[in-house]
Amino acid sequence: MNELAIHTDKLVKTYSKLRAVDELSINVPRGGVYGFLGRNGAGKTSTMRMLLGLARPTAGSATVLGMSIGREQVAILERTAYVTEGKVLYGGMTARELVRFTRGFYPNWSDDAVARYARRFDVPMDRPFAQLSLGNRTKVCLLLALAQQADLLIFDEPTSGLDPVGVDEFQRVVAEDLAGDGRTVLISSHQLADVERIADWVGLIDNGRLLLEARLDDIKSQYRLITAAGTGLPQRKGGDILSANSDGNFRKYLVRANAEAFAAELGTQGATITEVSPLGLREIFLELVRKEEPCTSGNAGEIPAPAFSSI
Amino acid sequence: MLLHLNPASGVPIYLQIENQVKHYVAAGALGPGDALPSVRKVAADMRINPNTVARAYQNLERDGILRSVPGGGTYVAENPGGLLKSEKIRRLRPYARQIAVEGTQLRLEPQEIVNLVEQELESLEVADERVGNSHR
Incomplete structure (x- = not known):
């Protein structure tokens, strides 16, 4: 079995003139929690959508759970849960109705999990989705994703609107039920302190390109x-x-x-x-991403560094 | 087991766990044969990645501080001091060097630096007596 849950090879996505994802190659190990980081518009959501077959790559290739995106899309979707950034579902349906609507699509769906997570996250099950606050919408999206018992979970800002109790519960679920059970989690979030706690790998992208991909412990030990x-x-x-x-x-x-x-x-x-x-993750993020701005002042005419020989 | 973790610090979380377990063992709060909570429980309680906890436990086992029984949990080793003396000194030397360098930079007298280490040793002994530890 492939040891990587996600592997992309020079993935490119362009929208007219914009290169949203630019030859991105990332590797997400199986059973890991991978923090997928970057500024707004860095290309995170575009990458996630391509992995799920919701957007077609302009160039490059990728495998998800060993399956090729595009060619084996249905099989990938059956085993992958996705919480979108927008948290938009059918507004007229209640959580209970959304559960009934969704369950048939997923072979490993668990009604026990629905009951368990509805209780743990305190999800309002009987109010129309459109009437819910952002935090409660997020909870419904998490409930539907967790009940799929997926091998891979892709979370795009999974804690938006959640109160501190909800965030804490989410982290517990990731630590205990997902990572603790050998499932793979790809999580995109601007809440760096949360990522720093729960992730074992991080990938940092900017302008669609990979700036850094490493085990978080190694970053802390060596950077x-x-x-x-x-x-x-x-x-x-x-x-x-x-x-x-x-x-x-x-x-x-x-x-x-x-x-x-x-x-x-x-x-x-x-x-x-x-x-x-x-350095902590936040400092590294700021150092790296701020540096990539096109016009850093004061660099012109500097004496170039001597080649630094690494040992 | 009470752990205080600061994920945002520059110190890897697995090292924070290792250091605290070592401290508990040195102070006698954890004695030989005492069971440690499972990797899964520590991860769930602390909301951290289980791989991180597993790495800390593996390192502590390699250092002879913990031993694990296949399928039966993790315990404080019966004889955590089983290393050769030369190896113990080799491991401690970087910390001694750091104390010497930092102390000198702060312009402390050599004797003041030595006193500081002695005070820390005494406070460990006090903690040991307080928990009524008879293992050491």
Whole structure:
């Protein structure tokens, strides 16, 4: 059996002139919780829709649970649950009616799970969907997704509108019932603190391209922000240096490995290393995504960095 | 088992778990033969990924602090101090170096740094007596 639940190979999606997804290759291991991160419009939702066969790739290919998207779409949909970003369902139907409407499409559907999650999430079962608050709509969408007993769950902003109790319950479900049961979860969320808690892998995309894909523990162990003071310090990315920022006389480098060696090398160039510190997910997100803006000031005419030999 | 985790810190969650279990064992709050909650229960209680908990338990087992019985749970090892002395020293040396470097940078006297470590050792002993531990 394929060890990857999702694999994309140079997936491209263009909408007229916009390249929403740009040669994106990601790997989501089976049984993992993968945090799929990026700014608004980075291409996350477009990617998810292609994985489910709801949008046709302009180029590239992908497999979901070992099956090829497009060719085996029905089989993929039977084993994959999807909570959409918009949380839109038939407005006139109640949750109870939506359950009856949905259950026939999924071979592993569990009415026990419906009862269990309706209770745990406190889902209003008998009011028309259109009359529900955003948080309660989200709960109905989660209920329908969880009852499918799917092997793969794709969540696009699964906690929008949920109160803190609902968010906590959702995290518990992911930890215990999904990851704890060997199911695979792909979760896109701007709630980085929640992702940081529950995910074991993260992929960060920007402008449709992959900036970073790694095990979260490895990021925490190896990524470091180095702050150095001095003049004529290198200001170039490349290799293990993911970003280089100026702040007055200080320069900040985000490196993904061998931080101590790089700091030592800066030291030999006359720099004073003021700090080598580990980073949380939020700091890494901001460092990387802010860096990708097209016109970063102050880069012109800088002395290029010497090739940093990684050990 | 009470864990305090800070997922947003730069320290990997599995390391936070490892350090706290080590602390509980060193302080005697967990004694040889005591059962640890299952990976699934810790993950559910703390709302974290089960793979992260499993990694911490595996590392603690490798270090001889825990032992697992196939299909029967995870326990504090009977003899968690079973490593060779040279190996124990090798593992501790980076922390000793860090204390020495940080202390010197803060311009503390060598004796003040040593005193600090001694105070920490004493507080472990106090905690040990408080839980009435007879294992060590």
